[in-house]
Amino acid sequence: MPASKYNRLLAALVFMMATSAMAQGEATIRIASTTSTEHSGLLEFLIPQFQRESGIAVHVVAVGSGQALRMGCHGDVDAVLVHAPQAEQQFVEQGCGADRRRVMVNDFVVVGPVDDPADVAGADSAAEAFQRIGQARAPFASRGDDSGTHQKAQSIWSALDMDPGGDWYRELGAGMGAVLNTAADMKAYTLADRGTWLTFANRRDLTVLFEGDPSLVNPYSSILVKPAVNQVRQAGATKWHRWLVSEAGQVAIGRYRVNGQRLFTPVSEAL
Numbered sequence: 001m002p003a004s005k006y007n008r009l010l011a012a013l014v015f016m017m018a019t020s021a022m023a024q025g026e027a028t029i030r031i032a033s034t035t036s037t038e039h040s041g042l043l044e045f046l047i048p049q050f051q052r053e054s055g056i057a058v059h060v061v062a063v064g065s066g067q068a069l070r071m072g073c074h075g076d077v078d079a080v081l082v083h084a085p086q087a088e089q090q091f092v093e094q095g096c097g098a099d100r101r102r103v104m105v106n107d108f109v110v111v112g113p114v115d116d117p118a119d120v121a122g123a124d125s126a127a128e129a130f131q132r133i134g135q136a137r138a139p140f141a142s143r144g145d146d147s148g149t150h151q152k153a154q155s156i157w158s159a160l161d162m163d164p165g166g167d168w169y170r171e172l173g174a175g176m177g178a179v180l181n182t183a184a185d186m187k188a189y190t191l192a193d194r195g196t197w198l199t200f201a202n203r204r205d206l207t208v209l210f211e212g213d214p215s216l217v218n219p220y221s222s223i224l225v226k227p228a229v230n231q232v233r234q235a236g237a238t239k240w241h242r243w244l245v246s247e248a249g250q251v252a253i254g255r256y257r258v259n260g261q262r263l264f265t266p267v268s269e270a271l
Contacts, residue, residue, distance in 0.1 A: 027056055027057055027236070028056070028057045028058075028059060028233075028236075029056060029057070029058055029059070029236040029237045030058075030059045030061065030076070030077045030078050031058060031059070031060055031077055031079045031080065031237070031240065032060075032067070032068035032069075032071045032072060032076070032077040032079075032080045032081075032082075033060055033061070033062055033063075033068060033080065034062065034063070034064065034081065034082055034083055034147065034148060034220075035063065035064065035147070035175040035176050035196070036083070036148075036149070036193045036195050036196045037081060037195075037220070038060060038062035039062070039175070039176065039177050039199065040196055040198070040258070040264075041199060041256070042253070042263065042264060043058075043060055045252070045256045046244075046249070046252055046253065046256070047060070049248070049252050050243050053243070053248065054236075054239050054240075054243065056236045056239060056240065062175075064143070064145040064146050064147030064149075064150065065082035065083055065084035065088075065146070065147050065148035065151070066084065066087060066145070066146030066147060066148075066150075066151070067145070067146065067147075068080045069082060069084070069087055069088070069091045069097075072091065072096055072097055072223070072225045073091065073094065073096035075225065077225060078224070078233045078234065078236070078237035079222060079223065079224050079225055079240060079241050080097065080222070080223050080225065081220060081221070081244075082148060082221060083148035083218055083219060083220045084147075084148040084151050085219060085221075086151070088221050088223060091223060092223065095226065096225065096226060097223040097224060097225060097226055098223070098226040099224050099241065100223045101221060101222050101223075101241065101245050102219055102220070102221050102245075102267045103220050103222050103244045103245060103249075103253070103266075103267055104220050104253050104265060104266050104267055104270070105217060105218060105219045105220065105264070105265050105267065105270045106195050106218050106220075106263060106265065107193075107194050107211065107212075107216045107217050107218050108149065108152055108191050108193055108216040108218050109191075109193075109194055109197055109208045109210070109211040109216070110126065110129050110130075110189060110190075110208070110209055110210040110211070111180070111183065111192050111197060111206050111207060111209060112133075112138075112183070112187075112188065112189035112190070112207070112209050113187040113189075113206065113207075114205050114206075114207050115205075116209055118132045118133045118135075118136035118138040118189065119132055119136075120132055120133060120189065120209040120210050121209045121210065125213050125215070126156055126210065126215050126216050127156055127159060127160055127215075129209070129210040130153075130156045130157060130160060131160055131162070133189050134157075134160070134164055137166065137167075138188070138189060139168050139170070139183075139186045139188035139189065140164065140168060140169050140188055141170050141172060141179050141180075141188045141189070141190040142169065142171045142179075142190070143171075143172065143173075143174065143175075143176065143191075144171030144172050144173045144174070145173050145174060145175070147175075147176075148218070149191055149192065149193055152191065152218070153191045156191075156215075170182070170186070170188070176192055176193060176196040179192075180192060180196070180197070180202070180203075180206065181202055183206060184202060184203065184204040184206050187205055193218055194211075194218075194263065195263040195264060198258050198259070198261055198263055219267075220264070222240075222241050222245070223241075224237055224241050225237070245267070245268075247268075249266075250266035250267070250268040250269075251266070253265075253266040254266045254269060
């Protein structure tokens with residue numbers, strides 16, 4: 001084969017391979033999200049709808065919010081969907097993320113054993129509920145994983161000027177489902193996001209003992225990773241990011257239910 005013809009064929013092959021790689025990059029994005037959005041089934045419900053509309057597949061890494069944000073700073077993902085407001089603000093201020101957008105809200109609940117030895121059900125605020133647990137040295141199962149739920153619990157302990165520890169306080173370094181299982185085994189209290197609680201089947205002696213405090217509102221935000229992993233995937237991540245707050249995405253979030261109960265309120269309704 002003449003060299004000129006061979007070079008043209010080689011150039012064409014390289015072009016086709018590059019085009020294919022770009023298409024594959026655009027067709028798949030990686031997001032880091034919380035265990036609550038994954039374990040509640042919300043993302044399994046949302047992603048197929050987004051993929052049908054966009055042709056873009058979404059690969060989810062389900063971790064605590066703190067770890068999700070660290071993955072974003074390291075460039076391991078293209079976007080994050082998290083619920084840790086202070087950490088989110090730092091993520092953007094440090095130049096790791098851009099275009100932070102509120103997507104939806106739910107709330108946290110304090111769950112514990114039905115016999116409620118610390119009388120948490122009698123508390124008038126989330127702070128008082130935690131104070132009663134600490135003063136009674138009642139078993140408490142902590143996420144201990146820098147998740148949004150763990151950060152919320154730590155902020156309540158800190159506001160009380162309490163540094164929980166000792167035999168009654170167990171830091172597990174685990175996701176919400178595993179912590180609820182441990183709390184059921186220990187007959188312990190814990191703080192849970194409502195979405196995971198509503199989908200948690202192995203409740204045994206656990207029940208919601210305190211809820212409704214405005215301080216327990218749990219907002220979720222989507223943030224694009226900056227700098228982008230690559231331009232092609234950035235385009236796909238931006239489509240996902242904008243879809244979440246579009247009319248189609250917000251309607252989809254509002255329609256998701258488990259046993260007839262809505263787990264997340266779209267921000268369009270919460271404003």
